[in-house]
Amino acid sequence: MSNISSTFNRLRKNSEGALIAYVTGGDPSPKYTPKIVKALVEGGVDIVEIGIPFSDPIADGPVIQASDVRALSAGTTPTMVLNIVRELKKTIETPIVLLTYYNIIFRKGVGRFLEEASKSSVDGIIVADLPVEEASEYKEYAEEKGIDTIFLAAPSTSSERLEKIVNMDSGFLYLISVFGVTGMRDHVAQLTIQTLKRIRQYTVNRIPLAVGFGISKPDHVRTIISYGAEGAIVGSAFVKIIEENQNDLPILLDRLTKYAREMKEATKLIS
Amino acid sequence: MNRITYEYPKDGKYGRYGGKFAPETLMPALEELEKAYLRFKDDPEFKKKLKYYLEKFAGRPTPLYYAANLTGKLGGPKIYLKREDLAHGGAHKINNTIGQALLAKKMGKTRIIAETGAGQHGVATAMACAALGLKAEIYMGAEDMKRQRLNVFRMRLLGAEVHPVESGSKTLKDAINEALRDWVTNVQTTYYLIGSVVGPHPYPMIVRDFQSVIGFEAKEQILAQESRLPDAVVACIGGGSNAIGIFYPFLEDKDVELYGIEAAGEGLHTGRHAASLCAGSEGVFHGMLSYVLQDENGQILTTHSISAGLDYPGVGPEHSFLKSIGRVKYDAVTDEEALEAFLQLSKVEGIIPALEPCHALAYAKKLAEKMGRDEILLVNLSGRGDKDVEVVANRLGVKI
Numbered sequence A: 001m002s003n004i005s006s007t008f009n010r011l012r013k014n015s016e017g018a019l020i021a022y023v024t025g026g027d028p029s030p031k032y033t034p035k036i037v038k039a040l041v042e043g044g045v046d047i048v049e050i051g052i053p054f055s056d057p058i059a060d061g062p063v064i065q066a067s068d069v070r071a072l073s074a075g076t077t078p079t080m081v082l083n084i085v086r087e088l089k090k091t092i093e094t095p096i097v098l099l100t101y102y103n104i105i106f107r108k109g110v111g112r113f114l115e116e117a118s119k120s121s122v123d124g125i126i127v128a129d130l131p132v133e134e135a136s137e138y139k140e141y142a143e144e145k146g147i148d149t150i151f152l153a154a155p156s157t158s159s160e161r162l163e164k165i166v167n168m169d170s171g172f173l174y175l176i177s178v179f180g181v182t183g184m185r186d187h188v189a190q191l192t193i194q195t196l197k198r199i200r201q202y203t204v205n206r207i208p209l210a211v212g213f214g215i216s217k218p219d220h221v222r223t224i225i226s227y228g229a230e231g232a233i234v235g236s237a238f239v240k241i242i243e244e245n246q247n248d249l250p251i252l253l254d255r256l257t258k259y260a261r262e263m264k265e266a267t268k269l270i271s
Numbered sequence B: 001m002n003r004i005t006y007e008y009p010k011d012g013k014y015g016r017y018g019g020k021f022a023p024e025t026l027m028p029a030l031e032e033l034e035k036a037y038l039r040f041k042d043d044p045e046f047k048k049k050l051k052y053y054l055e056k057f058a059g060r061p062t063p064l065y066y067a068a069n070l071t072g073k074l075g076g077p078k079i080y081l082k083r084e085d086l087a088h089g090g091a092h093k094i095n096n097t098i099g100q101a102l103l104a105k106k107m108g109k110t111r112i113i114a115e116t117g118a119g120q121h122g123v124a125t126a127m128a129c130a131a132l133g134l135k136a137e138i139y140m141g142a143e144d145m146k147r148q149r150l151n152v153f154r155m156r157l158l159g160a161e162v163h164p165v166e167s168g169s170k171t172l173k174d175a176i177n178e179a180l181r182d183w184v185t186n187v188q189t190t191y192y193l194i195g196s197v198v199g200p201h202p203y204p205m206i207v208r209d210f211q212s213v214i215g216f217e218a219k220e221q222i223l224a225q226e227s228r229l230p231d232a233v234v235a236c237i238g239g240g241s242n243a244i245g246i247f248y249p250f251l252e253d254k255d256v257e258l259y260g261i262e263a264a265g266e267g268l269h270t271g272r273h274a275a276s277l278c279a280g281s282e283g284v285f286h287g288m289l290s291y292v293l294q295d296e297n298g299q300i301l302t303t304h305s306i307s308a309g310l311d312y313p314g315v316g317p318e319h320s321f322l323k324s325i326g327r328v329k330y331d332a333v334t335d336e337e338a339l340e341a342f343l344q345l346s347k348v349e350g351i352i353p354a355l356e357p358c359h360a361l362a363y364a365k366k367l368a369e370k371m372g373r374d375e376i377l378l379v380n381l382s383g384r385g386d387k388d389v390e391v392v393a394n395r396l397g398v399k400i
């Protein structure tokens, strides 16, 4: 069983949801990333998503776009991010998932990218612009290397598509909560809850379902967990903390840990 | 050579190029678009409407003009110009925007978004939308807004809203990024009217089909005027829509040589250019697998060209395919060469061309040297140059 699956199993036994945190690798500079990841883990984050920055992140809102710009300006490359993960995995067991756009993988060569990801002990990969239709080569290599392939579902995804997606998916399914790009939102939309209920029918007892896009407050986490999500994905809110405190590392790390702790608390069901 | 024309590309693939590399949120919308297009494209009522607007609104067919003066000057083949500069709005862009705006209407979408580089596609979108009673919002790089101020004002006159894009290089690629982000957010109500043969399937096919009116007309006209096919056809390549539009009906005519000309900017060796096919590599960008300008890590590069309409780091997937099988020859000419062609055509023929097709004209000049007087060379004059007068004056150091 993959590291990601066993993490969900363990949490399920404790009646907890997973807190999944996203940060962009190399933001604000590659030397910060290992410390940032450790601060997140210390705050109780269950799975860490590390973005490999891309020049044209079409699925991202302004906050994550700005983090890509910072990371790329600091000279971050895909190889650097893979090396950071390899070093991190020597000291932490928390699953690490890479999130990127397909050109980053394609440019290295799909086989070579997955080979290197496997050597870095990457647990899973999410590709923002790779739908199942285009994913057969990628899926084949990932399976061979034992890396989970986490696909996305959206409010617009039909039942027919969902079936195909769930069949190709492993680790967890990433449910995009709204129509839109990444970014913080004030409350959990009615649409999110409806979509969550609908999609859960397909995933229950098959694959853990995690919800992302807009989740930024403990209340949001409680809401989606109470409607059956098994994980909450929080990105822009963490990235915003990095943006605001990029010039003061100790304060930055402290804020990340505190915020993670607060969000983690909200994943625990008191039933 | 097996298959050349992909009338309907299976899985959206031209050879190994193309495809649908889009965020999941957009996948159902792309499927819906494909279904709607396949349903309406041969529908008699739709075709009648399209024909009506192309003729009465856009001024088609555009003439095929024998450029006698230029022919005499160059002393080589007979040079014919396909006068897309005379289409409404001053460029070929209107062929596509009318088609897609009609399709959007059929699909019940009321809000149209588009990106624009030079502003030509934005203007053409605004015109089609005004004519058909649709609301248009145009994304345009802040940098492009500066160099194409006239077109920004034209779009606003036509009732469109223009959104400046401040991200990235503030040019066409960033305008597409922003339009895609808008589409992801408003996909239920909004139609994304893309301006070239780029993006995820079915866009490259739809735009090609609407632009192929250029080639079908040109073929009929040259047969009427010369009783034979041309020996060579030259067109400029930004995303590749005017080029595929004129090439498409000639693809199976093996004796007709086809040339697609990209922007070499300050020279291919300087890195300051926009020649994806000539100097790029295979990549996945804006929803398609095609040639792109990128660094060794897969980051998309910023481009340079004197003409905003060619300033794009990608190219339509069907061109990548046509390059791979050698059916079309792709080359590039510099800013300097394009500028020379601009000045020459203006003086010699009394036609001020847009800077984009000046790349095709500059290449046609080189090609003419190698061709005989009994041969025929067809150039797609994709647009007129009024929008570029200020850029050219600046470049020449003239105050206007």
Ligand SMILES: Cc1ncc(COP(=O)(O)O)c(C=O)c1O
Residues within 6 Å of the ligand: B090, B091, B092, B117, B118, B119, B120, B121, B195, B196, B197, B236, B237, B238, B239, B240, B241, B242, B243, B308, B309, B310, B354, B356, B357, B382, B383, B384
């Ligand atoms: C007159 C003209 N020609 C050519 C182009 C390039 O686009 P494409 O390669 O899609 O024809 C543009 C784009 O704005 C244009 O305005």
